[in-house]
Amino acid sequence: MLELRHLRTLIALRDTGSLVEAAERVHLTQSALSHQIKDLESRLGMPLFTRKTRPVAFTHAGERLLTLAEQVLPQLRVAERDLARLAGNEHGRLHMAIECHSCFQWLMPTVDHFRNHWPEVEVDIPSGQNFDLLPGLTREALDLVITDNPQPLPGVHYAPLFRYEGLLAVSKQHALAGRTWVEPDDLAAETLIVYPVDHSRLDVFTQFLDPAKVQPREVRSAELTVMMMQLVASGRGVCALPNWALTEYLERDYVKALPLGRDGVWSTLYAAIREESRELPWMEDFIRTARDTSFAVLNGIKPAGD
Amino acid sequence: MLELRHLRTLIALRDTGSLVEAAERVHLTQSALSHQIKDLESRLGMPLFTRKTRPVAFTHAGERLLTLAEQVLPQLRVAERDLARLAGNEHGRLHMAIECHSCFQWLMPTVDHFRNHWPEVEVDIPSGQNFDLLPGLTREALDLVITDNPQPLPGVHYAPLFRYEGLLAVSKQHALAGRTWVEPDDLAAETLIVYPVDHSRLDVFTQFLDPAKVQPREVRSAELTVMMMQLVASGRGVCALPNWALTEYLERDYVKALPLGRDGVWSTLYAAIREESRELPWMEDFIRTARDTSFAVLNGIKPAGD
DNA sequence: GCATGCTATGAATTCTATTCACGATTCGGA
DNA sequence: TCCGAATCGTGAATAGAATTCATAGCATGC
DSSP states (O other), X not given: OOOHHHHHHHHHHHHHSSHHHXXXXXXXXXXXXXHHHHHHHHHHTSOSEESSSSSOEEOHHHHHHHHHHHHHHHHHHHHHHHHHXXXXXXXXXXXXXXXXXXXXXXHHHHHHHHHHHOTTEEEEOOOOOOSOSHHHHHTTSOSEEEESOOOOOTTEEEEEEEEEEEEEXXXXXXXXXXXXXXXXXXXXXXXXXXXXXXXGGOHIIIIIIGGGTOOOSEEEEOSSHHHHHHHHHTTSOEEEEEHHHHHHHHHTTOSEXXXXXXXXXXXXXXXXXXXXXXXXXXXXXXXXXXXXXXXXXXXXXXXXXX | OOOHHHHHHXXXXXXXXXXXXXXXXXXXXXXXXXXXXXXXXXXXXXXXXXXXXXXXXXXXXXXXXXXXXXXXXXXXXXXXXXXXXXXXXXXXXXXXXXXXXXXXXXXXXXXXXXXXXXXXXXXXXXXXXXXXXXXXXXXXXXXXXXESOOOOOTTEEEEXXXXXXXXXXXXXXXXXXXXXXXXXXXXXXXXXXXXXSOGGGOHIIIIIITTTTOOOSEEEEOSSHHHHHHHHHTTSOEXXXXXXXXXXXXXXXXXXXXXXXXXXXXXXXXXXXXXXXXGOHHHHHHHHHHHHHHHHHOSSOBOOOO
């Protein structure tokens, strides 16, 4: 009668605050969740939460089930890991690299969490050479590459982690600061600050400016997000960054962020791995853990399909 | 992927030792369980137990899942009880009586267990008057009666608890002791010892001797099971009792027990309650608890349909 | 060697969860 | 106050799963 699926739904609901988003999180439609919960509530003979408020407010019954979920679901995860371990294949190597700047924010918690559960897997993030990383994957120099730029390569599988929105950060005094969103033309007179990587790897260009055939007045680069923020805050330019990289500056009311175009520019972050390693239990677990921690740590991101 | 149903199945499997019986326990067919488990095993990529042995032997993976089940299922029960409590209706009265002798063996653990979880329900087993108990139910003098003799009464619902087999206890030296089962005629020359209740409430008569129009040479009664056993062991008669009432004497090798007829005589024990009280959360819980503890405490009983 | 009891299996079926396509409701802004 | 955007609810249709049915295969004990 009560099933694990219900518990997962409730957790997603609490984390997101709305049926629509919770549905996305568990890869179902909003309608499915509405039915699912309605029917659970009717069997229990009482409501689990109020929908009239944002985020939804849980009743005592709802809270109780959440508690149950928090108890049970982790135990399940542990058991699944133990089973994977019993299946053998618990040894392995996970050398990974990140193609995208400033991913450490969520990668570190993921790696920590993972290390605890798979002591037999040798985890390493060799830093240094910033060459093209994907070939390193086929060469077996690397086992996993975090990238937002999947290119069809034989023997490489891209596991989607999550979707995020590229936002334009501008100073609070900036002329654009009052707008609801910006159009490509708005950037023609601006100084655009970017990471020092190839043009083709910057979504602002590939997905926003290039299609509209617009070029910013000036382009300059900076290594670190903090530096960019300083430049932006002092009005010396604007920059486009993933929404989650901006949250801490937005919270401190340091800069203002605007969607790129009416519908925004969304990209997906992938974990690139070798096809053969795809079914390894600890690899599957790493991907799951990465997704889970991302949602726990980052704001404003959305699930990506499989 | 892994669902609660699987955990319940595994528990049933461990408790019973075979797919056939486990299937009965969870109210499914043997085929369903075979499919269910096969499919779980294939998804996990390893077997959970060996079927070639009786009882089945769990693999490490199977053991791990059993551990999970033991962790999770009780938590679920507690949560369900808490929800029922939140639904209100946690107050109530449960005055019960037993029509069948020697039910205390499993009733006591049930009652204890129940008292802990429903402190607000006043539990009582008024002993004494051995009148017809069912009317007391409609009169609201009683709230629950344990009986093996359900009679259609308006407003009374019979919740089946379990099925048990009536066995004939004979002394180890008895002429019948070597037989695989007994026929009605075999009792024509015997002294039959019974509880001092009405003929119509004794299954040996109603289901075994009467249909075959056989009468025992002599019928005498005894109040307590121990007394009966003493008489039987010393060869002064034979007696028919539920299999579970006999197990302790069989284990001590005190007497011998035989099925009544080739297929045995099976009866069902019911909890008779008022229709209105059927949906009360604590009443539902009591029935469930009674079933569960019966299976845990008693040997050789089988589930009864709903 | 045959009966008995258990498990496996493929196809058919039944049932339940999910989607689809709406309609209803709320909220904030012109 | 009247949109428009977003969210949630609902009934009917659908897809997908779990379950049953009807067997076959395999041991084990007599």
